[in-house]
Structure formats: structure tokens, C-alpha cells
Amino acid sequence: MxxxxxxxxxxxxxxxxxxxxxxxxxxxxxxxLGLALRRNPxxxxxxxxxxxGKHVPQSxxxxxxxxxxxxxxxxxxxxxxxxxxxxxxxxxxxxxxxxxxxxxxxxxxxxxxxxxxxxxxxxxxxxxxxxxxxxxxxxxxxxxxxxxxxxxxxxxxxxxxxxxxxxxxxxxxxxxxxxxxxxxxxxxxxxxxxxxxxxxxxxxxxxxxxxxxxxxxxxxxxxxEGVLAKGQALVEEYEARAAAEGGPTRPHRQAGGAAPGDGPPPVTRVDLAWPAALPDGGRHGFTPAHRTALDQALPAMAARLGAALGDDPGRVLVLGNEELMYAPLRLAKALEEAGAAREVRFSTTTRSPVLAVDDPGYAIRSRLVFPAHDAPADGPGDRYAYNVAGAGFDAVVAVVDSAGDTPELHTGLLASLAPHTGRVLLAAVPSYVPDRQEHAPTMTEPTPGEPLREPVREPLRGPAFSSYAAEDVGWLLQDFSDVELEAPTEEREEAIQAGGAHYAESLPVEYQPSPQYQELYQSALTASAARIARAVGTVTETVLAERSPSPVLVSLARAGTPVGVLMRRWARARHGLDLPHYAVSIVRGRGIDANAVRWLAARHDPADVVFVDGWTGKGAITRELAAALAEYPGFNPEIVVLADPGSCVETYGTREDFLIPSACLNSTVSGLISRTVLRADLVGPADFHGAKFYRELAGADVSTAFVDTVAAHFDEVADAVDEEVKELLAADRTPTWEGWAAVERISEEYGIHDVNLVKPGVGETTRVLLRRVPWKILAQRGAGADLDHVRLLAEQRGVPVEEVDGLPYTCVGLIHPRFTRGATGADGKAVASK
Structure with missing residues (x-):
């Protein structure tokens, strides 16, 4: 047949x-090639x-x-x-x-x-x-x-x-x-x-x-014609059917597998004796010498796997993990060549969601869904293994790198595999750590642990750098005020999306607010100052109670810096504490300024350092900070924020997504300091990241006025803060990351397919309108005055605002990856178009 x-x-x-x-x-x-369907607009x-060897198990x-x-x-x-x-x-x-x-x-x-x-x-x-x-x-x-x-x-x-x-x-x-x-x-x-x-x-x-x-x-x-609409309808129909039937993993007993209810089989861990200094893959390079070393080691490693499988393991699947494909493929091939099983197949888990339909004429017959287990940089989310459930494998050998060998692996992927196979084996390959001594980068930070090279810079302070008072904040930055770094917004967007530039290598032209926009800012500040004061008090008291009685505040420049200044003022006004406060640079995809971290470690107890930001969107910087600090023991990587609408952190002033007026403006509410800059020709191995001081904008500066206005409400909110902190200290504040899940859903529903181009929350939406080339704004239906400034900016730039239901944020800004420079808004600037 x-x-x-x-x-x-x-x-x-x-x-x-x-x-x-x-x-x-x-x-x-x-x-x-086969065909399948996915949820994609x-x-x-x-x-x-x-x-x-990705979606379909194969020899x-x-x-x-x-x-x-x-x-x-x-x-x-x-x-x-x-x-x-x-x-x-x-x-x-x-x-x-x-x-x-x-x-x-x-x-x-x-x-x-x-x-x-x-x-x-x-x-x-x-x-x-x-x-x-x-x-x-x-x-x-x-x-x-x-x-x-x-x-x-x-x-x-x-x-x-x-x-x-x-x-x-x-x-x-x-x-x-x-x-x-x-x-x-x-x-x-x-x-x-x-x-x-x-x-x-x-x-x-x-x-x-x-x-x-x-x-x-x-x-x-x-x-x-019409294939997209028909495909979307089919996906909706079959996903609804799968959900009603308990999911697409076919829960009845399969040949060689255990039925649900029998209890999961135990996981057998196999020590491969992976050779020291042999990379697990090509993430950092794989040389011919590495290939020779792997060829020599494979027979012994396959023998170890074969011994763990036993004399008659039946049908065996070797399952790799996302980027880790080559090592498990070579192990599976060695098992196959050695005749260690009646049949050996190979496939890999993936982060790509695809509809599963149990039909011989469909390429994805079944789908296992489980949470990511390797703390990915883009945040938590679901991962998938296709055509494993119901395939009749007698044993599955899961091969991961050591970075993914976590408790979540056992409760996620391995637990998902258990009902669909007789045995689950686990082999962890050591995650390769590059030898930075041999290949030291020429224009980047020193190796962690090395002393900062002379000259050791001291923090920049106002009034020479920033309009904040000298005691309010010390900036661990270089002064790039005399360097030409600005580029038109549409040109920056094109360069960033084309992959030829990183957003931290240039600056957008500073937005000059119209009189109407300045009036909106003042109205927003008047309306929300007390609410902000309460959030400042709540986050500061929580830090003092849980983190340190004498914390060192380190704000993430620049959105976190007004919050750090306010927290310092609260601690001084309510407790007589004179807390140190510094501002440092962190760049998505590049990490935190390592020289600044080493500077802090040399002068303060890392256990006292508390990193501060303004708000969370989807939590990308939260994860960036945690990853960056992994190499610097003693620092607590948990960020604290004024507002946490994305439910990404445990220490916050509020989880409401409301207008924080400091998000309405750029440098003129942040000490006249630009966003930070990291560029190889400007930042050397011993240097801090850089920023500009826009002295010429002093006439429009409201930085100190903003802080003074909020601080004037400290006394009136003190009692409410005390009660709120008592409740928070007794509450379960474990992050749910519900914001990240919403961003992933929005990214797929609107055909963007890149979470970095979805900017959730009032603060991030405002940034999109001020700095990037937005496509459209999603607004929570019925949102009120908190969005007046967003609506005004969107009107000025010719960006549509779409009211939607079921939005966990007050608003979300979307940047379309396929914008064109030919489309322009009311002000003549380029906007995105399909």
C-alpha cells in the first residue's frame, strides 16, 4: 500500500x-516536505x-x-x-x-x-x-x-x-x-x-x-485565493476540538508506552563522560579539531547509552533540545550504527507552535507542550515536541545541555514524555564556557573578576553632568555630550530591523513636546502625584524590610533614575537614611555595564546593592539583568520597580498599569540625560557605557520639579503605605509573567513574530511613540485620562489607536517588522505600514 x-x-x-x-x-x-497549519495572521x-530531525522523528x-x-x-x-x-x-x-x-x-x-x-x-x-x-x-x-x-x-x-x-x-x-x-x-x-x-x-x-x-x-x-482565512478557521476549529478532548497528545495507551494513570516511569540519568573542553555545539564555534575529538569519543559515549538502554530496548527516540541538535544527532547515529536498538529515531524540541492533527496525511500528528526549562533570554514560555506522543517509542533519550538541566526540565519536558513511552533517559552535555583568556575581546569589557584598568573613573554628578543635585545620583557613565550620536527615527528603525545596527549604538533625536503635550504632562502629574508617592513609599519600605536596612540604590539609566532619586528621598524623609544612589547602563542583548558592576563591588557590599527600574513591560530587562549578574556572585539579580504590570518581579510599588508621568518625556524628566550608548569605537575595555547631557534643554527641564511634586505627597500617603506594606509582606508575590504570555499572544495574532517589537504598558507605549517607528497602538477599551498623552502623540505621528477587549495592559505599542519609509504621518515622519 x-x-x-x-x-x-x-x-x-x-x-x-x-x-x-x-x-x-x-x-x-x-x-x-509535508504540510501543517499554525496560528499566524x-x-x-x-x-x-x-x-x-526537528518536527518529524527520522533515522x-x-x-x-x-x-x-x-x-x-x-x-x-x-x-x-x-x-x-x-x-x-x-x-x-x-x-x-x-x-x-x-x-x-x-x-x-x-x-x-x-x-x-x-x-x-x-x-x-x-x-x-x-x-x-x-x-x-x-x-x-x-x-x-x-x-x-x-x-x-x-x-x-x-x-x-x-x-x-x-x-x-x-x-x-x-x-x-x-x-x-x-x-x-x-x-x-x-x-x-x-x-x-x-x-x-x-x-x-x-x-x-x-x-x-x-x-x-x-x-x-x-x-x-482565500487560503489564509480558511487556514485560520481550520486552526480555530481543531484547536477548540483538541482543547475539548484534553489536548493533542492522544492520551490513550500507545504501543511501547505507558497509559496515563499507570504513573510516570522513573527517569534514568546517563553519564556520557563528555570530553572536557569539547564544545556541546557551535554556539561559540566548532573547529575541525573539535570534530575529531567528538569522532573519537562517540563510540564510548554510545556504548554508555546502549548499556543504559539494555539488551532489547525496542524503538528508541533520541530527543535533542532546541539549538542543541548536533550532539544528540551524532549520539543517535552512533547508536544506530552500533545496532543498539531495533530502531533509532532522532528529533528535537522546538519553540515554534504548530497545530497537531491525528491524520496520516498531516505532518504533525501529535504535540507535547511544556514550559521552557533553560531560563531563556526572551522570557518564559511554552516549548513543544512533535510526533513523539503516540509514535510507539519504547524509550526516549532526552539530551540537553547543562544549562537546561533544571528542576523545570523534570516537571516539564520529562514529565510530558513519561506517559507516552516505557522509559525516559536523560543525558546532560556540559554547556561550553568560552576561554576568554585565550580569545580576549578587543573592544569590550574585561574578563569578570579582573580588576578595572586605570584610570578608575568616579561617578559623574550634577550640575556638571545632569540637572539632579550631586547627592541625588552618581552616574557610572562616560560623558558623550560632544559626540554626534543622533539619527532620524525612521533611519534608526530601518537600520535596527535590517540587522545592521543595534539600538544602543545611536540615539533618537530628542522629542520636543508641543505646548499641548506639556499641558497634558502637567495635568497627568497633578492627577497622579499622590498615587506615585504611595508606590514609591511601598517599594522603598519593602526593600528596607526585606533586602537591606541600608541599601545601595543602583538605578538602570535612565527610566529607573527618577525612581531611585524618589526612593532615596523617601528613605531620608521617613527614616533619616542617606542612601547611596548610582545610575548604570544595561542594554538589551548586550547586558549590564560590567565595569560599573565591578566598581560597585569594590566600594560596597554586593548584598546591599538593589537594582531599580521604573516599570516592567514584558520583563525583558528583568531577565537581562538576571542573566548578566550570573557571573558576579553576591549581587541579588532581582530588580525592584515602581510599577510591575507584567507581573515580572516580587518587589514593586504597584502592579497597576497607570501613567507614570516620567514616562511621558525623555531627558527633560530624567536629569537631561540621554538613553545610554554602547558602541565599540567609543567604549573601550576599561570604560563605562556612555550618555549625553543635554545642557541646551535646561529651559524645558522638569526633572527636579517632578521629584519635588511627588515628594510633597509623602506625608499624606505614609499611613496608607504602612498598611499596604504589611499586606504585601504577608502576600504571595511570586511573578506570574502573565504580561509575557500576553505579548507572545499579541505578537502572533498581529503577525509580528518578534516579542521585541511588542511594547506593553503605558510607559513602553510612550517610548515607542517618542523613539521608534510605530505601526499601531492597542488600547484597553474604555481607558481614560491615563492615555490622553498616548492618543495625542499617536495623532501627531499618524499612528492608529485600536481599542480592544481583554488587554491585560492599559495599552500596547506595536512596531511592525516590515515598515516602509514611504508611509508618513501628519508630521511628515515615517510610520509603519503593511
């Missing part, structure tokens, strides 16, 4: 079809690879051969000399293992894959955005900073080449840093349209480089 194509179900219902365009003798698209269908020999064969074709294209000088770059998360296999087929080529896991102390060698990603931006974190600096061919590997946007972003970023003459793009399937092919050709001519493309198969996807 002929097997049913795993795209039949979608093709029959939506009319989607694959049209061949490959050379004679190449694999047919139907052999490589822009593209409902999903191409599911049968040979990638590890088949998975490896697909990538290795592509590498052999690249070697033939480049010739011996070109292959000897080539570097291979794979894309996270899907193509990390595929890129490794291509590098193996190419021969002696070093390999690096992009990552979405920032690593403190490792300077990015590049970065870029992926337009349809479910995750954060890609980072390039080679241990050897010269890895991508050569002039030899660069081979870029992805699983599917659909539009070419990701590859163009990558080449644009890297070519600007280190131009080269030849790029080779490698994919399992080339599904570009003729227009996309022409765009790549034009791009190659523009940069003056040769760009070749090699794929196993090529073609196009035919989409009939």
Missing part, C-alpha cells in the same frame, strides 16, 4: 500545492521537513546524510582552495544541526551557529533579525573574534530558503564588518518566488560579491 503524503490533509482542505522546480534527479518536494501553512543516518551531502556539493563548488578557507554559519534554532553536518561534508571548515542565548562576557560579532521568528534576535558569539573576519568563502545554512530576508540581513551585517568576495547559501529546500530570486541577484551586485545557492530540492508553494 502506497504511503500517504503528509501534506494531503492541508492540500485537500486549502488547495495548497507544491510545484517542482528542481533539476532532474534531485529529491522531489513531497519526499522532503500572515501565513497559515507550514512546510515541515522530513529530513531535518539519524538520513538526517546526517542530507546535510553532509550538501556540504560535499559546497566543497565541489569551492574547490580545494576555497573549501580550505571557508567558514560555515548555521541558523538557530532549526538549522544548527544541519549546519554542523554541512561543515562535516565540506571537510576542514570551522563552524558557528547563531544563538538566541546571550552569554555574559562574550562580545557579539554580529546579529540580525528573522522576520517570521517566534523568538528573539539572532546573536553571533564566536569564542575567537577573528572567526568571521577572514576573506574566504562564507557558507550560510538554513533549513528552508523561503524569501531570503534572513540571509540578506546576515550578509548585510557581516559584509559591512568584514567584506568578502564569495557567499554560498545552503538549504534543504529553495522555495523562493521569482521576485525573491531577482532580489538576491540584485543584492549580490550591490555589494560586489558572488552569492551561490545550493539546495536538495527547489520549487514554489501555490496558494489559492
Amino acid at each position: 502506497e504511503a500517504v503524503w503528509s501534506g494531503t490533509w492541508v492540500a485537500d482542505r486549502l488547495g495548497v500545492s507544491l510545484r517542482e522546480a528542481g533539476a532532474p534527479g534531485s529529491p522531489r518536494l513531497a519526499e522532503l 500572515k501565513r497559515a501553512h507550514l512546510l515541515v521537513s522530513q529530513v531535518l 539519524p543516518a538520513t538526517v546526517y546524510a542530507a546535510g553532509h551531502g550538501l556540504g560535499e556539493r559546497v566543497r565541489a563548488l569551492l574547490g580545494a582552495d576555497g573549501a580550505a578557507r571557508a567558514v560555515v554559519l548555521g541558523y538557530a534554532e532549526t538549522a544548527t544541526g544541519l549546519g554542523h553536518c554541512v561543515a562535516d561534508g565540506l571537510g576542514a571548515a570551522p563552524y558557528l551557529h547563531s544563538t538566541r542565548r546571550p552569554v555574559p562576557g562574550v562580545e557579539p560579532a554580529g546579529g540580525f533579525e528573522e522576520a517570521h521568528s517566534h523568538a528573539t534576535s539572532h546573536l553571533l558569539l564566536p569564542e575567537d573574534p577573528e572567526l568571521l573576519a577572514g576573506s574566504g568563502p562564507l557558507v550560510l545554512v538554513d533549513d528552508e530558503f523561503s524569501t531570503g530576508n534572513t540571509v540578506l540581513n546576515t550578509i548585510r551585517d557581516l559584509h559591512a564588518r568584514h567584506p568578502r568576495a564569495h557567499y554560498v547559501v545552503v538549504a534543504l529546500a529553495d522555495m523562493r518566488s521569482p521576485a525573491d530570486r531577482d532580489r538576491l541577484t540584485a543584492f549580490a551586485a550591490e555589494i560586489g560579491a558572488r552569492v551561490d545557492l545550493i539546495a536538495l530540492a527547489s520549487g514554489t508553494v501555490t496558494l489559492p
Whole structure:
């Protein structure tokens, strides 16, 4: 009986079809790809690879051969000399293992894959955005900073080449840093349209480089009219049906698996004896010497796994974890070659949500859902394992790196696997830590633990730097006031989204509020000053009760600095305390200023340091701080905030999403200080990050007036603060991260697919309107005066405001990843458009 194509179900219902365009003798698209559906406002269908080892369990020999064969074709294209000088770059998360296999087929080529896991102390060698990603931006974190600096061919590997946007972003970023003459793009399937092919050709001519493309198969996807709406309706229907039936994991007994209610089988931990100093993958680079070491160690590691599986383990699945694909693939292949099981299959967990339908003609038959277990930089969220439940595996070997070997792994992924297999084994590969002594970055922070090089800078203080009084705050920053850093907002947005710039490398032109907007600010301050004073008192008293009787306040410049000044004033007014207060820089994707942290550690007890910010949006900076401080023992990484509408922290003044007037303005309410700047040609290894002091805006400055206005209400709110703090100290304040979940949902529903472009809460929405190129504003239906300034700014910039129900925030700002410079608002500035 002929097997049913795993795209039949979608093709029959939506009319989607694959049209061949490959050379004679190449694999047919139907052999490589199935079809599935996902919740996506822009593209409902999903191409599911049968040979990638991600969504569909496959023979590890088949998975490896697909990538290795592509590498052999690249070697033939480049010739011996070109292959000897080539570097291979794979894309996270899907193509990390595929890129490794291509590098193996190419021969002696070093390999690096992009990552979405920032690593403190490792300077990015590049970065870029992926337009349809479910995750954060890609980072390039080679241990050897010269890895991508050569002039030899660069081979870029992805699983599917659909539009070419990701590859163009990558080449644009890297070519600007280190131009080269030849790029080779490698994919399992080339599904570009003729227009996309022409765009790549034009791009190659523009940069003056040769760009070749090699794929196993090529073609196009035919989409009939109305397919998007029909696909969305099908997703809604089947997700509702799955929810009513208890989920898409088919809970009845499967061959080789335990039935729910039998109790989960115990997890058997296997020590692989992974070789010391051998990287777990290509996150920081994987050299030919590493490949040789792995080849030599694999037989012994496979033997250890085989011994743990026993004499007759039946059907075995080796399950990798997101970016960790190559190590588990090679382990699975070694098991298969050794005949350690009747059948060995390989696949990997993923962060991409896809609809599961139990039908032979559908590519995703079942779905396991579990929480992330490796503290990802983009926050908590669900992860998935497809086609595992109901597949009849007698044993599943979960392979993770040690960073993901957490209690959440056992209560999440491993517990989800247990009902669907007879045995669960766990093998943890040590997460590789780069040797920064050997490859010290040239224009970044010193290695953690090293002393700060002379000259040791003292904090900048007003009135020489900032309009705050000298005792209010010391700025651990460099003064960049005389450096030209500003760029038009639309140009910055284009550069940031194109992957050619980081937002911290330039500054937006300072917004000059109109008289009408200034009146709104004053009205907002008058209306909310007492509420802010109460929140200031609540967070300060909570810190004094729980963190330290003599805390050192360290605000995150610049939104946190007015809050730090107010907390210091509360402590002085109510307790006679003269608390130290400093402001430091933290940059999303780059971490906290390490020199500032070391400066603090040399002068204060790290246990007394309390990091302060204005508010939480989705919690990205909360997680950034926690990750950055992991290398600096003694510091408490928990941030404290005035407002926590995202439920991201335990110490806060309020969890209401209301207008904090200091969010309405930029430098003129923050001591006339700009947002902080981190750029390699300005910030050296021993330097603090930088910022500008806008002395010329002194006539519009309200920084001290804001603090004085709020502080004038301290006495009247003192009793209410005392009662509120008593209740908080006895309450369960565990963060729920409900804001992050809402951001992920909004990102998908509005077709953005990048949580960094969703800015939740009044404060973050205001920032979007002042600094970025917004697409639209979502407002909670019926929101009142708290949004007057947002509505005014949106009107001035020609940005639509859409009232919606069920919004956990008062408002949310959306930045569309595909904005165009041709669309303009009422003030003539560019705005986003579809």
C-alpha cells in the first residue's frame, strides 16, 4: 500500500500545492516536505521537513546524510582552495544541526551557529533579525573574534530558503564588518518566488560579491485565493476540538508506552563522560579539531547509552533540545550504527507552535507542550515536541545541555514524555564556557573578576553632568555630550530591523513636546502625584524590610533614575537614611555595564546593592539583568520597580498599569540625560557605557520639579503605605509573567513574530511613540485620562489607536517588522505600514 503524503490533509482542505522546480534527479518536494497549519495572521501553512530531525522523528543516518551531502556539493563548488578557507554559519534554532553536518561534508571548515542565548562576557560579532521568528534576535558569539573576519568563502545554512530576508540581513551585517568576495547559501529546500530570486541577484551586485545557492530540492508553494482565512478557521476549529478532548497528545495507551494513570516511569540519568573542553555545539564555534575529538569519543559515549538502554530496548527516540541538535544527532547515529536498538529515531524540541492533527496525511500528528526549562533570554514560555506522543517509542533519550538541566526540565519536558513511552533517559552535555583568556575581546569589557584598568573613573554628578543635585545620583557613565550620536527615527528603525545596527549604538533625536503635550504632562502629574508617592513609599519600605536596612540604590539609566532619586528621598524623609544612589547602563542583548558592576563591588557590599527600574513591560530587562549578574556572585539579580504590570518581579510599588508621568518625556524628566550608548569605537575595555547631557534643554527641564511634586505627597500617603506594606509582606508575590504570555499572544495574532517589537504598558507605549517607528497602538477599551498623552502623540505621528477587549495592559505599542519609509504621518515622519 502506497504511503500517504503528509501534506494531503492541508492540500485537500486549502488547495495548497507544491510545484517542482528542481533539476532532474534531485529529491522531489513531497519526499522532503509535508504540510501543517499554525496560528499566524500572515501565513497559515507550514512546510515541515522530513529530513531535518526537528518536527518529524527520522533515522539519524538520513538526517546526517542530507546535510553532509550538501556540504560535499559546497566543497565541489569551492574547490580545494576555497573549501580550505571557508567558514560555515548555521541558523538557530532549526538549522544548527544541519549546519554542523554541512561543515562535516565540506571537510576542514570551522563552524558557528547563531544563538538566541546571550552569554555574559562574550562580545557579539554580529546579529540580525528573522522576520517570521517566534523568538528573539539572532546573536553571533564566536569564542575567537577573528572567526568571521577572514576573506574566504562564507557558507550560510538554513533549513528552508523561503524569501531570503534572513540571509540578506546576515550578509548585510557581516559584509559591512568584514567584506568578502564569495557567499554560498545552503538549504534543504529553495522555495523562493521569482521576485525573491531577482532580489538576491540584485543584492549580490550591490555589494560586489558572488552569492551561490545550493539546495536538495527547489520549487514554489501555490496558494489559492482565500487560503489564509480558511487556514485560520481550520486552526480555530481543531484547536477548540483538541482543547475539548484534553489536548493533542492522544492520551490513550500507545504501543511501547505507558497509559496515563499507570504513573510516570522513573527517569534514568546517563553519564556520557563528555570530553572536557569539547564544545556541546557551535554556539561559540566548532573547529575541525573539535570534530575529531567528538569522532573519537562517540563510540564510548554510545556504548554508555546502549548499556543504559539494555539488551532489547525496542524503538528508541533520541530527543535533542532546541539549538542543541548536533550532539544528540551524532549520539543517535552512533547508536544506530552500533545496532543498539531495533530502531533509532532522532528529533528535537522546538519553540515554534504548530497545530497537531491525528491524520496520516498531516505532518504533525501529535504535540507535547511544556514550559521552557533553560531560563531563556526572551522570557518564559511554552516549548513543544512533535510526533513523539503516540509514535510507539519504547524509550526516549532526552539530551540537553547543562544549562537546561533544571528542576523545570523534570516537571516539564520529562514529565510530558513519561506517559507516552516505557522509559525516559536523560543525558546532560556540559554547556561550553568560552576561554576568554585565550580569545580576549578587543573592544569590550574585561574578563569578570579582573580588576578595572586605570584610570578608575568616579561617578559623574550634577550640575556638571545632569540637572539632579550631586547627592541625588552618581552616574557610572562616560560623558558623550560632544559626540554626534543622533539619527532620524525612521533611519534608526530601518537600520535596527535590517540587522545592521543595534539600538544602543545611536540615539533618537530628542522629542520636543508641543505646548499641548506639556499641558497634558502637567495635568497627568497633578492627577497622579499622590498615587506615585504611595508606590514609591511601598517599594522603598519593602526593600528596607526585606533586602537591606541600608541599601545601595543602583538605578538602570535612565527610566529607573527618577525612581531611585524618589526612593532615596523617601528613605531620608521617613527614616533619616542617606542612601547611596548610582545610575548604570544595561542594554538589551548586550547586558549590564560590567565595569560599573565591578566598581560597585569594590566600594560596597554586593548584598546591599538593589537594582531599580521604573516599570516592567514584558520583563525583558528583568531577565537581562538576571542573566548578566550570573557571573558576579553576591549581587541579588532581582530588580525592584515602581510599577510591575507584567507581573515580572516580587518587589514593586504597584502592579497597576497607570501613567507614570516620567514616562511621558525623555531627558527633560530624567536629569537631561540621554538613553545610554554602547558602541565599540567609543567604549573601550576599561570604560563605562556612555550618555549625553543635554545642557541646551535646561529651559524645558522638569526633572527636579517632578521629584519635588511627588515628594510633597509623602506625608499624606505614609499611613496608607504602612498598611499596604504589611499586606504585601504577608502576600504571595511570586511573578506570574502573565504580561509575557500576553505579548507572545499579541505578537502572533498581529503577525509580528518578534516579542521585541511588542511594547506593553503605558510607559513602553510612550517610548515607542517618542523613539521608534510605530505601526499601531492597542488600547484597553474604555481607558481614560491615563492615555490622553498616548492618543495625542499617536495623532501627531499618524499612528492608529485600536481599542480592544481583554488587554491585560492599559495599552500596547506595536512596531511592525516590515515598515516602509514611504508611509508618513501628519508630521511628515515615517510610520509603519503593511
